[in-house]
Amino acid sequence: MSNVICRLVSMVPSDMPLNRVLEAHRDQCLRCQADVARSTGMSRELSAMGGETLRAPEGLATTVMARLPEQDGSDPRRPLVMRIAVRYSVAAVIGVATVAALIARVLSRRPRG
Amino acid sequence: MTWGGVQRDETELIDAARSGDSDAFGQLVWRYRDSVYTLAVRLVGPDLAPDVAQEALIRAWRAMPRFRGEAALGTWLHRITVNTAWTLRKRASRHDAQQLDEMLIDPSTGPERAGELAEVRAELGSAINQLSPGQRAVLVLRDVYGWSHAEVGRELGITQTTAKVRLHRARKRVRAILEETR
Numbered sequence: 001m002s003n004v005i006c007r008l009v010s011m012v013p014s015d016m017p018l019n020r021v022l023e024a025h026r027d028q029c030l031r032c033q034a035d036v037a038r039s040t041g042m043s044r045e046l047s048a049m050g051g052e053t054l055r056a057p058e059g060l061a062t063t064v065m066a067r068l069p070e071q072d073g074s075d076p077r078r079p080l081v082m083r084i085a086v087r088y089s090v091a092a093v094i095g096v097a098t099v100a101a102l103i104a105r106v107l108s109r110r111p112r113g
Numbered sequence: 114m115t116w117g118g119v120q121r122d123e124t125e126l127i128d129a130a131r132s133g134d135s136d137a138f139g140q141l142v143w144r145y146r147d148s149v150y151t152l153a154v155r156l157v158g159p160d161l162a163p164d165v166a167q168e169a170l171i172r173a174w175r176a177m178p179r180f181r182g183e184a185a186l187g188t189w190l191h192r193i194t195v196n197t198a199w200t201l202r203k204r205a206s207r208h209d210a211q212q213l214d215e216m217l218i219d220p221s222t223g224p225e226r227a228g229e230l231a232e233v234r235a236e237l238g239s240a241i242n243q244l245s246p247g248q249r250a251v252l253v254l255r256d257v258y259g260w261s262h263a264e265v266g267r268e269l270g271i272t273q274t275t276a277k278v279r280l281h282r283a284r285k286r287v288r289a290i291l292e293e294t295r
Contacts, residue, residue, distance in 0.1 A: 046256040056150035
């Protein structure tokens with residue numbers, strides 16, 4: 001039983017609150033506490049990576065400056081916007097086709113008088 | 114940073130770059146190149162990162178007239194870098210097998226500490242490297258760079274719920290990999 005509760009505790013994302021039962025279990029379970037400590041340690045290590053800056057390769061800035069095209073005010077997020085638009089368009093087409101197929105099916109089953 | 118012998122602040126440089134002054138943009142590139150490159154390395158690995166960083170900075174130049182200063186320039190450049198890395202991720206996936214040791218050594222620390230750090234970070238980097246591109250992007254942006262779920266979702270074109278689920282899975286996977294290796 002305890003094993004199952006340990007697994008339940010581990011399944012709840014660390015930034016979500018635990019319910020009272022799980023919280024009480026975690027507070028007295030050494031295995032869960034070790035698990036939390038490992039998670040916290042990993043978060044700290046990941047966060048520390050965010051404070052580091054790596055040195056860009058020599059020549060990166062020069063290459064960029066040599067390749068600058070005309071400024072056109074284009075939206076750098078455009079590929080993402082396009083991807084989302086395509087995704088929703090496909091979903092809309094599938095939805096319309098499904099509804100049309102259902103209507104056609106209902107109509108074809110109607111007795112013709 | 115000098116400009117014809119005169120100190121120019123970032124606002125001046127941004128205004129000039131927005132008006133098409135490539136020299137001013139060059140100074141901004143010089144200031145932000147390491148930060149853009151670092152994010153690119155975290156997202157796609159060291160092999161493809163120079164390409165992503167280059168492309169992101171070129172996209173930034175093209176888009177400069179649109180920059181309104183609502184976010185800091187660094188934040189704006191990071192968003193463009195994330196988008197560039199994301200759109201190039203198919204290319205990135207071909208390089209995923211590459212080890213990330215190179216990216217994980219912080220040159221600013223002393224040799225002994227750098228050695229320990231390099232070992233810990235190498236394990237962590239190697240674990241991150243084994244994530245799917247989607248999980249990796251969410252983990253890097255949220256846990257390494259401290260973005261909010263809303264920002265991560267917006268920049269990756271996914272819902273906040275999806276971002277949270279991916280993050281949870283990514284953390285679990287990284288932990289499992291680390292436990293196997295330690």
